[in-house]
Amino acid sequence: MEILWLAQEEVINVIDMSSDMQVVERAFRQHGLGRVQMPPKSYLYYTAYNGDLRTMPAYLEEENITGVKIVNVHPGNPDRGLPTVMALIVLISPETGVPVAIMDGTYLTDVRTGAAGGIAAKYLARKDSKVIGLVGAGNQAKTQLKALCEVFEPELVRVTSSTKESSEQFIREMADTTPCEIRYEENIEKVCNCDILVTTTPTRKPIVKAQWIKEGTHINAIGADAVGKEELDPELLIRSKIIVDDIVQALHSGEVNVPLSKHYISENDIHAELGEVIVGLKPGRTSDEEITIFDSTGLAIQDVASAHLVYERAVSKGLGKQVLMF
Secondary structure, eight states: OEEEEEOHHHHHHHOOHHHHHHHHHHHHHHHHTTOEEOOOOEEEEEGGGTEEEEEEEEEETTTTEEEEEEEEEOTTGGGGTSOSEEEEEEEEOTTTOOEEEEEEOHHHHHHHHHHHHHHHHHHHSOTTOOEEEEEOOSHHHHHHHHHHHHHOOOSEEEEEOSSHHHHHHHHHHHTTTOSSEEEEOSSHHHHTSSSEEEEOOOOSSOOBOGGGOOTTOEEEEOSOOSTTOOOBOHHHHHTSEEEESOHHHHHHHSTTHHHHHTTSSOGGGEEEEHHHHHTTSSOOOOSTTOOEEEEOOOOHHHHHHHHHHHHHHHHHHTOSEEEEOO
16 A cells, blocks of 8 residues: 655645635634534644644544644753744544545645645634734744734735844845834834734743734634733733634643733633634624734644645646555
8 A cells, every 4th residue: 555755845845825824714614514524723832842642533524634734842842953833744544534635734834834824814803904913033924914914905014023033034034025114123013013913932921912813813822722821911801702614622721821820811702713704693893992812822724735736736747656554
């Protein structure tokens, strides 16, 4: 039996943000209708190395596609010349359980996370949003901005990060793909003067203060994806409409996990899952004055849907290598 192996370069060759946003939105729609199987992420914590490993299985019943992602998060990896996040995705036949394809999931993880942020902003941000603020300037910030540019026509992007050099590198890399000025700001407060704020840091201490956020802002909170992580002042969550990607995962490891554990908010303060908003079961933004927050933990359905798109395109182009399993 042979399995198709797709390296990162081949994944990059066939995936684009516009197409991925379509398949990811369809996956969220199925999630909202209860037509997926997706147990919460399981974690192994490597405390001695400041890292963790996660497994993420999912089955999209309508499309009959299934698979699992194995992904790590090691914030110290860049000092070793390695990515912070690395991932591998296995697509499997629901009929037989046979592995169909194995592919690099590192780049795909960045794209599908960006896609979710763009979709969330499509339903939750003000339609006239023109200024985007980015706290963090890594790969996640790049794909978040690309996705937002699929939905909006920004006039200005403000960016800050842990070092001026990383922000300047971000500006150089994104200049050709972003149809407006990208401006470096020295501090987070200036970045928060925006219509759509995106946070993509691994911090475990809130870095966005509630008083910096004006009415009508939408926030994509991306960085908190494990127990103990949080980027936003709990006071900000109290005065906002909170939408999560998946309630079970968010309670455990999303932006809401620390405020919940400290009783700043309760589960009842979470307004909806994104899929419920997409299918119309619950309303999204209802006024121009609301502050909305999308709490993204990253779902296996995003990975499986995106990987299936990559697989179909790779097969049509004759990409990849057939690897003998047995």
